[in-house]
Amino acid sequence: MPAKRPPIPLSRERIIDAALEIADAQGLRRLTMRRLGDALQVEAMAIYHHVPGGKEALLDALAQHVTTVSVDPAGLPAWRDLAGAWCRAGRAALLAHPGVLALAMTKPPRGSAAAAIREQTQQLSDAGLADAPAAVRALRSYVFGSVAVELQQTGWADPRTEHVSGDPEGDAAFERGLSALLTGLAGS
Amino acid sequence: MPAKRPPIPLSRERIIDAALEIADAQGLRRLTMRRLGDALQVEAMAIYHHVPGGKEALLDALAQHVTTVSVDPAGLPAWRDLAGAWCRAGRAALLAHPGVLALAMTKPPRGSAAAAIREQTQQLSDAGLADAPAAVRALRSYVFGSVAVELQQTGWADPRTEHVSGDPEGDAAFERGLSALLTGLAGS
DNA sequence: ACCTGAACACCGTTCAAGT
DNA sequence: ACCTGAACACCGTTCAAGT
Numbered sequence: 237m238p239a240k241r242p243p244i245p246l247s248r249e250r251i252i253d254a255a256l257e258i259a260d261a262q263g264l265r266r267l268t269m270r271r272l273g274d275a276l277q278v279e280a281m282a283i284y285h286h287v288p289g290g291k292e293a294l295l296d297a298l299a300q301h302v303t304t305v306s307v308d309p310a311g312l313p314a315w316r317d318l319a320g321a322w323c324r325a326g327r328a329a330l331l332a333h334p335g336v337l338a339l340a341m342t343k344p345p346r347g348s349a350a351a352a353i354r355e356q357t358q359q360l361s362d363a364g365l366a367d368a369p370a371a372v373r374a375l376r377s378y379v380f381g382s383v384a385v386e387l388q389q390t391g392w393a394d395p396r397t398e399h400v401s402g403d404p405e406g407d408a409a410f411e412r413g414l415s416a417l418l419t420g421l422a423g424s
Numbered sequence: 425m426p427a428k429r430p431p432i433p434l435s436r437e438r439i440i441d442a443a444l445e446i447a448d449a450q451g452l453r454r455l456t457m458r459r460l461g462d463a464l465q466v467e468a469m470a471i472y473h474h475v476p477g478g479k480e481a482l483l484d485a486l487a488q489h490v491t492t493v494s495v496d497p498a499g500l501p502a503w504r505d506l507a508g509a510w511c512r513a514g515r516a517a518l519l520a521h522p523g524v525l526a527l528a529m530t531k532p533p534r535g536s537a538a539a540a541i542r543e544q545t546q547q548l549s550d551a552g553l554a555d556a557p558a559a560v561r562a563l564r565s566y567v568f569g570s571v572a573v574e575l576q577q578t579g580w581a582d583p584r585t586e587h588v589s590g591d592p593e594g595d596a597a598f599e600r601g602l603s604a605l606l607t608g609l610a611g612s
Numbered sequence: 613a614c615c616t617g618a619a620c621a622c623c624g625t626t627c628a629a630g631t
Numbered sequence: 632a633c634c635t636g637a638a639c640a641c642c643g644t645t646c647a648a649g650t
Contacts, residue, residue, distance in 0.1 A: 246633085269624060282634050284625075291624065338526040341572040344579060373573060374601030378562075381569025384529040385561060391532060413562030416608030423607055434614080457643060470615050472644075479643065616649070623642055630635070 246278055248286050252297055259298065259335030267335075298336045299343040304352050305329050307359070315363035316418050319371065322356050323379050323414055330383040334392045341380050371421050378417050382410050434466055436474050440485055447486065447523030455523075486524045487531040492540050493517050495547070503551035504606050507563060510544050511602055514567040522580045529568050559609050566605050570598050 244250070254275045259267045269291055273280035287294050305325040312318040330337055345353055353372065361368035386406040432438070442463045447455045457479055461468035475482050493513040500506040518525055533541055541560065549556035574594040 268622090270622085279635055281625080281636085285633060338530050341529055341569075342526050342576075344576045370597060370600055373597055374566075374570075374604060377569035377573045377601060378566050378605075379569065380572050381529075381565035381567065382562075384568050385565045388530075388532045409558060409561055412558055413565060413605075416562060416611070417566075417601075417605050418608065419611055420604030420606065420608035423604070456641090458641085467616055468642095469617085469644080469646095473614060614650085616647105618645105618647090620645080621643090624640095626637105626639080628635105628637090631633085 246276060246282055246286055248297075250276065251283055251286055251294070252301060255294060255298055256301065256333050256336065260333055261335070264335055264338060295339055296343055296346065298333075299339040300345075300347055300349045302329050302333045302336055302340050303345060303349040306352060306355065309359050309363070313363065315360050315365040316422065318359060318363050319365075319375060319418060319421075320414060322359075323375055326376070326379040327383055327410060330379070331386075334387050337384060337387060341384065365421075374417065374421065378413060382413060386410070434464060434470060434474055436485075438464065439471055439474055439482070440489060443482060443486055444489065444521050444524065448521055449523070452523055452526060483527055484531055484534065486521075487527040488533075488535055488537045490517050490521045490524055490528050491533060491537040494540060494543065497547045497551070501551065503548050503553040504610065506547060506551050507553075507559065507606060507609075508602060510547075511563055511567050514564070515571055515598060518567070518571040519574075522575050525572060525575060529572065553609075562605065562609065566601060570601060574598070 251272065255267060255272055258271060258275060269280040269283060273283060276283075283294075284290060287297070289296070303326075305322070305328075307318070307321045307325055309318055312321055330340060353376070357368045357372045360371060365371055386403070386409070390403060390406065439460065443455055443460055446459060446463060457468040457471060461471060464471075471482075472478060475485070477484070491514075493510070493516075495506070495509045495513055497506055500509055518528060541564070545556045545560045548559060553559055574591070574597070578591060578594065
């Protein structure tokens with residue numbers, strides 16, 4: 237007789253992964269505690285046991301997930317290359333989950349996301365950049381904004397549209413603007 | 425005897441204004457058809473008569489409202505000054521209604537908002553800028569992103585926090601990054 | 613033409629109860 | 632410890648009905 241396979245136990249990580257999947261596929265407005273429960277084969281109320289703050293805390297966690305990046309500065313002695321690497325990493329993390337971009341831009345950075353900003357600032361400062369905090373702020377602004385504009389352009393927003401993750405036109409536009417900004421930061 | 429003053433008739437404009445007020449004061453998640461009806465002294469269902477697409481169309485209209493700007497190019501012959509004026513106007517329009525920034529960044533530009541982008545491109549092209557479409561895209565990215573970062577920083581997100589609209593630190597950071605980007609665009 | 617009331621299918625969250 | 636079921640106060644939207 238077929239053994240009853242025990243259900244995979246619920247965990248914060250599984251919940252976040254499932255939530256990202258729903259948001260990316262159907263949009264943030266359709267990310268619902270009840271739908272999330274369905275996706276995890278569990279009643280919606282079980283989620284509260286693993287995510288104490290309820291839905292608001294879950295959304296915070298999603299924002300944190302797509303804004304936490306890290307860059308290894310080894311082999312990138314020039315601040316310009318280092319800054320470029322941080323920007324590309326940040327962009328990739330945001331593009332990976334277009335459904336939660338609005339959260340990433342709206343929620344203030346907390347925990348690991350805030351730590352990543354501090355690390356970026358420290359690395360750029362160490363690499364010899366004069367006003368690293370101002371530069372990081374300008375770079376973060378550009379990364380956030382360019383991803384938003386790119387997703388607007390490719391007609392995401394409607395989750396019905398198919399999104400091509402490796403859009404070469406978006407890549408090129410991003411690099412052009414990034415290059416301009418880095419050049420400008422060098423001169424200031 | 426006191427005359428029964430006739431209620432101000434409902435209109436699309438009054439609905440949008442009231443919706444902006446609620447979103448700014450209480451956050452987008454609390455902008456509800458029923459609450460909106462209350463604010464307008466009307467049953468929620470009356471709104472559907474003036475905004476055909478329902479809530480989704482209302483949110484589109486809010487996004488359009490805060491992304492529709494215009495600049496008079498007279499007296500700004502240099503493309504750099506002209507571009508700066510567009511960016512400052514765009515930033516001011518977004519900062520005026522922090523509650524709907526997430527919509528502005530997420531919804532693709534339509535109608536008057538799309539027209540404004542075309543006008544900006546045309547003006548910059550006329551002013552002698554080489555690749556105006558690429559520049560406009562980079563500038564829009566920076567404006568969106570810097571407003572998002574600024575609102576994150578000032579602790580908006582929680583609508584409980586008091587937001588200072590003329591934040592001088594935000595102004596300075598914006599101008600520094602803008603200047604860097606414009607310098608970089610000139611060289612490319 | 614414009615608004616209302618009742619109704620329907622959903623939400624987030626609580627709390628006592630099950631195992 | 633972990634999950635469920637029922638319940639409560641809300642949502643968006645429809646539709647027939649009122650004026």
